[in-house]
Amino acid sequence: MIVYASLVHKLPVGVLGASGYAGRELCALIARHPGVELAFASANERRGERAVLGGREVTFVAPDDARLDRAALVFSALPHGASSAWVTRAREAGAKVVDLSADLRPGSGSTMAAPYGLTELEREAVQSADVVANPGCYPTAVLLALLPLLVRGLVAPGGTISVVAASGVTGAGFTPRHDLLFAEVAEDYRPYAVGNTHRHLAEMTAVMRRLGSDADLIFTPHLLPVARGILATITVPLAAPLADVLAPWREQYAGEPFIEVVDSVPALRDVVRRNVVRITAKPVAGVRSPTLLVVSAIDNLVKGAAGQALQNGNLLLGLEETAGLPA
Amino acid sequence: MIVYASLVHKLPVGVLGASGYAGRELCALIARHPGVELAFASANERRGERAVLGGREVTFVAPDDARLDRAALVFSALPHGASSAWVTRAREAGAKVVDLSADLRPGSGSTMAAPYGLTELEREAVQSADVVANPGCYPTAVLLALLPLLVRGLVAPGGTISVVAASGVTGAGFTPRHDLLFAEVAEDYRPYAVGNTHRHLAEMTAVMRRLGSDADLIFTPHLLPVARGILATITVPLAAPLADVLAPWREQYAGEPFIEVVDSVPALRDVVRRNVVRITAKPVAGVRSPTLLVVSAIDNLVKGAAGQALQNGNLLLGLEETAGLPA
Amino acid sequence: MIVYASLVHKLPVGVLGASGYAGRELCALIARHPGVELAFASANERRGERAVLGGREVTFVAPDDARLDRAALVFSALPHGASSAWVTRAREAGAKVVDLSADLRPGSGSTMAAPYGLTELEREAVQSADVVANPGCYPTAVLLALLPLLVRGLVAPGGTISVVAASGVTGAGFTPRHDLLFAEVAEDYRPYAVGNTHRHLAEMTAVMRRLGSDADLIFTPHLLPVARGILATITVPLAAPLADVLAPWREQYAGEPFIEVVDSVPALRDVVRRNVVRITAKPVAGVRSPTLLVVSAIDNLVKGAAGQALQNGNLLLGLEETAGLPA
């Protein structure tokens, strides 16, 4: 026999910038969350419009009409540059904040006190914070893959880590651009920001430096003809061969609910619509210097954005870290 | 006013293994070729069946019914392992041969005299040959991208070249496998042969060694949810910075009809259905060792298989190298 | 504050034919169901293999090793023709059965007592049954769309209903066939069984006749380059114009948890991964005879197969009809 007790209280949370892909994903996750409920969803250009997100109807409001003061927590999915001012407003209204923009992240130059919400790295700092800088999608996939090597000093000193990553088109946002039209993206695949010019690079490098690594990083993103998902294929020169290749990840992430260290090779299909990162590493045969090939995959909208934001939000609100998150 | 002179003679050519993706592409190219015509198309499991390829109806015959003696040239698109015996039979029947399988390629261990049909590298050897080993699809994309650096000794001595390549599913052949079904491939992306275990690696390394390079090569292929195309993203450590990054390619490939050296970044869309390789190179910013990011793209069925085979076939037959090829 | 009571008992259910698309979907739904748990999953050709379905690892067994006697309910997703014998075996072992094959459906000629599990039509019969014939995917989409018109006698006497339906490729099963390969299906779209030759026609016509309709039915299915979903576009000649076009559906389906009658036009995107049918109807302008255009959409693997099977299974087991079903 099954008995569900009825829900007594849900904590009110708001979403700024709710009509983009990350914002809508957040609203959908909140709709199914057992402990929070949507207080408002702002979308300036679509204010007054309705949408069904996670099975619940939402009416978008103008940001200025968002009752920040009624939210225990505000998620800002506003564009880079526009977000930090709203973080301040939400804080002044008494709400805690998870900022999904790049405004407060490492490498941004921001001086606002906000731990970096790569939860598995900064869990304690997040738990005691008022504002969290939610990581970028690519940095989430790359840093969680590299973290066990970096903190153990296993990367060859002075070595160069080469990351080739590929993302589904929702990573480019819900912007109507010619190059994101179906007929342009289907049957295509292409790199962009070639030569280390992507804005996520500073975020990744800053975190690597904090972790004591001096490795160089080359990051080459690609646009995939899929809606969701990021897969990073990472070549790492090692200081020395590893006897047990997966040991650093298994140790680092023991007990982590959202990290899957696997023997098989991750694919987008394994992770879409889930708040997980899936990681493997393989030694590279036939080369003189010990080298690892590390592969990680996430859903860019879940673990790479809205899911991780909610994971951090759960911690800020004192809820179970896993509440409402699809693992 | 336009006048076309009528065609006096077309040379008869045959295709063994004509029902796979490469074989069908070949038949289609032959159908539109001004100087050759299809003498036979064999497909053992589909013998007796008809197909329309390149606008012409073809009836597949059993290989044993193929009139090798009536063909000036035979293309073998038979599976690896099964092909070399048919190369010998075709030669004994008096035909020249382009072998699309891996059987005779560098790194295969074969002792049959057959130049490697990377045409832009081995044009003269091909012109005077009777049998040509047509390159693999990935090696075509990778070696044409690296060639100008390798022959000029521009790669850092003892350096490691890391290739991340992605291919459309026709690269896996016309085999009905679960993992190649539409519903499995759509919205997915994944690496395979991770850790330098792909069979094309030996072919690439053997050619690199012939060119005097001792660089290590790491090759990680991926499966893309597209029908056609290969794009290779290559990290190359340089011996020294290059003043003019594209100069090696522009020099090496001046006048080449099927090589496009470009400033922009290649995409699959630029090359599908064309017998070209499109290449760019960019210096990598923010790293201590001089490094290039080289990107190349081909259609795996055209420049990566049937198109290059016909390019070699044209040379074997004394025709214009570009005849019948979509550039 | 939230309190969940712990689950005391889960009822054991088995799945025969668990490695196909419908079988795997069923296992995934069962894994997340609050009231049932997987007793076995058979897959003859893949016996001994493991798969992760709905987050739980499953090891496939041979059908002969399936402990039918330990299951309160057995779902048979075996192929048409092979299923009915296993329905009998499962019944003899004491289990109730939901048969997803066509073997026992209306129009099949079967004499086994098994109500037709179009739940919204036959709910009471299902509740008191031991065996249920789960509807086909196309018939689910078509019959739920037509039901309110048929039972009210609103179709023009002697009229012809024309159904053009399109299905994602999982509807063709997990069979490795040339014509289902990614490179064959992508960028294509085609009708099949043109001229009323599809085997689902007899099922639909038989149910129409039971409902007292003598209308002719023309059914033309199409293969879509998507993984999941069926959308039916139905032209219906009316006996007389309707003042309130949607009223028949709103009346018929008031309170139904899995039927969405909408003013907007359904799209696959609205229904995938959900156990719902979404329906609208629009009067046709500019024609002399009153005519409706009815559109319905389902996920072929959920409401069109595994979801509806579980909906029926819930009723057979005395559970909440909606338990474990994504609406």
Add this chain to the structure above:
Amino acid sequence: MIVYASLVHKLPVGVLGASGYAGRELCALIARHPGVELAFASANERRGERAVLGGREVTFVAPDDARLDRAALVFSALPHGASSAWVTRAREAGAKVVDLSADLRPGSGSTMAAPYGLTELEREAVQSADVVANPGCYPTAVLLALLPLLVRGLVAPGGTISVVAASGVTGAGFTPRHDLLFAEVAEDYRPYAVGNTHRHLAEMTAVMRRLGSDADLIFTPHLLPVARGILATITVPLAAPLADVLAPWREQYAGEPFIEVVDSVPALRDVVRRNVVRITAKPVAGVRSPTLLVVSAIDNLVKGAAGQALQNGNLLLGLEETAGLPA
């Protein structure tokens, strides 16, 4: 031996509205045409930009900078409403015109003398015209399918023809709209303009009336997740059963270079990138009134737009009707 005589003269043609999908397709076809060459390509918002179309580099000019007087023929691919004024300007400058917009088509209300460029219907009128109204993409697919029945009076008097058609997204134009983004279209399929509200309906009905048919027409278009192609599935009530179902089409279209009447069922794959319509018809089994299911497929950008425009342009210029067209 092969001899090509050199080309003595190419006729200059211009393209207005060259940056959309139809305009670019036209430029690409012109680039490969043996008898015409591009005089200008206008694209107001992209003036000054370059593009490679059909292997030739094109620089877009502002429409006001287009040298209409230097073109023997102008193709207008300008938006509906904006096109007819430019048709007049081009005529005043002495050029013949093919107008791809709806401005001059049957049902548009235009009084300008311009035959309807459904070439196979109006060949003689086109040959002696100065301006041609190029048909819409859906009307091309539908009218060429119905023509043999309509002109022979084979449709049931007072009958209703129901057309369900599906188009790739290039049919919606190169407009950056949210609903045309890759992530919105992929894995989706949906009808639009349900209830006979599509603007192409008037064009189709007007032509049917000219041909003496009083049949009602129901037209329901759908958006497909493919880049190119239209497939129409048409239910036609017959006045009487046909002994030889395909005979009307085979008679009507004997010798037509761009019409393929086939026994098999057309698919998009058969027609993309080709200037053809592919048609079949099948009798419908199991219904009381004699009924045909007619299926036709075209590439919406070729036979449905740029290809047919060039076919008409060839006639206007006195060239071979098939010149430069991929059949």
